[in-house]
Amino acid sequence: MKVRILGCSGGIGGRHLRTTSLLVDNDILIDAGTGVGDLAIAELAQIDHVFITHSHLDHLACLPFMVDTVGDMRSRPVIVHATEPTLEIIRAHVFNWAIWPDFSVIPSVEKPFLRFSPIKVGEAIDLDGRKVIPLPANHTVPAVGYQLDSGNASLVFTGDTGPCPELWNE
Ligand SMILES: [Zn+2]
Numbered sequence: 164m165k166v167r168i169l170g171c172s173g174g175i176g177g178r179h180l181r182t183t184s185l186l187v188d189n190d191i192l193i194d195a196g197t198g199v200g201d202l203a204i205a206e207l208a209q210i211d212h213v214f215i216t217h218s219h220l221d222h223l224a225c226l227p228f229m230v231d232t233v234g235d236m237r238s239r240p241v242i243v244h245a246t247e248p249t250l251e252i253i254r255a256h257v258f259n260w261a262i263w264p265d266f267s268v269i270p271s272v273e274k275p276f277l278r279f280s281p282i283k284v285g286e287a288i289d290l291d292g293r294k295v296i297p298l299p300a301n302h303t304v305p306a307v308g309y310q311l312d313s314g315n316a317s318l319v320f321t322g323d324t325g326p327c328p329e330l331w332n333e
Contacts, residue, residue: 164188164293164313170198173221182221185320186210191290193309193320199225208233214282214295215245216322217306218252227263234266234276244288246297247281248305254279282307301327 170181182196
């Protein structure tokens, strides 16, 4: 498991400031902030899974552009993993046809560019032996962190959180 920090700032500007996104290997994104914009189109097209910590714009600003850019280059949908409350916000306020088209039904319901997949805290998603485990977080909107577990080593990314005893216990 290789982790590349694409962005970890709260804002943009200049050569160094990009908002939050981590690329895991070539195919997994943790959050999709403006750091995603530095990837080449060929790199964007390899991303199969996007795990969102929470709905704040600095963590998902590039998701709509990415899906639109690579959709017709790919044979399967980009899967967006997030908790049900976060998915509801993303559906209602981003992919709502007013801010951006609903790519979960484009070009067709059967073969969309994007698929939403609900996750639950504590329930690991296993991607070819790489586990992504949602962890509790405490933020102003529904939020999670993630543990990335390769089997040999693991890393915890809290996302945005304040004091959160449940997270420290994990
Ligand atoms: Zn936030």
